[in-house]
Amino acid sequence: MAKTKVTMPDDLKSKCAAVIHTATTAAAAAGIIPIPMADTIPITAAQITMIIGLGHIFDISLSETAAKSILGGTMASQTGRARIKAGRAVFSGIIKGIPGVGTVVGGVISAGTSVALTETLGWIVAEDFYKKSLDPTAESVLDTANTVMNGFNDFTGSVNSQARASAA
Numbered sequence: 001m002a003k004t005k006v007t008m009p010d011d012l013k014s015k016c017a018a019v020i021h022t023a024t025t026a027a028a029a030a031g032i033i034p035i036p037m038a039d040t041i042p043i044t045a046a047q048i049t050m051i052i053g054l055g056h057i058f059d060i061s062l063s064e065t066a067a068k069s070i071l072g073g074t075m076a077s078q079t080g081r082a083r084i085k086a087g088r089a090v091f092s093g094i095i096k097g098i099p100g101v102g103t104v105v106g107g108v109i110s111a112g113t114s115v116a117l118t119e120t121l122g123w124i125v126a127e128d129f130y131k132k133s134l135d136p137t138a139e140s141v142l143d144t145a146n147t148v149m150n151g152f153n154d155f156t157g158s159v160n161s162q163a164r165a166s167a168a
Contacts, residue, residue: 008130012057012058012130016054016123019050019053019057019122020050020054020119021119022050023047023050023122024122026042026046026049027042027047027114027115027118028112030114031114033110039114043114043118046118047117048064051071051121054122057129058130060129070125
């Protein structure tokens, strides 16, 4: 299904920009952390908070779990870009392990990668939420997140039932 570009009104665009750029700044700051791979948790937290914040702009209530599903689904749908950026993230993690100049170079690469990923993710989600606000029946990352969460809940319920049956 081909996605069509939708022009968002300026007032919504500026609200989205504020949320996205706040998360992007937090992700960049986390990317500078000189310890290899230590930036992963704060960058992910900034992106999850950004998704929830974008949901508020469009009156979409999201749990942290739903935001994580959207984050994972959106990143997976951008596989080519994500692989390149993941490669840079791994490379920057390795470089950060080199004392001195490696720490600085790794931090710059990591910060740049986290900024690009967070900014791109933010605008993909914002556009998707805007489309959903115009047409509640439109296909959305929210639907994917709900499908993933329902499938996971079904799976865990099945595993728990089987565990209880085995214990009895």
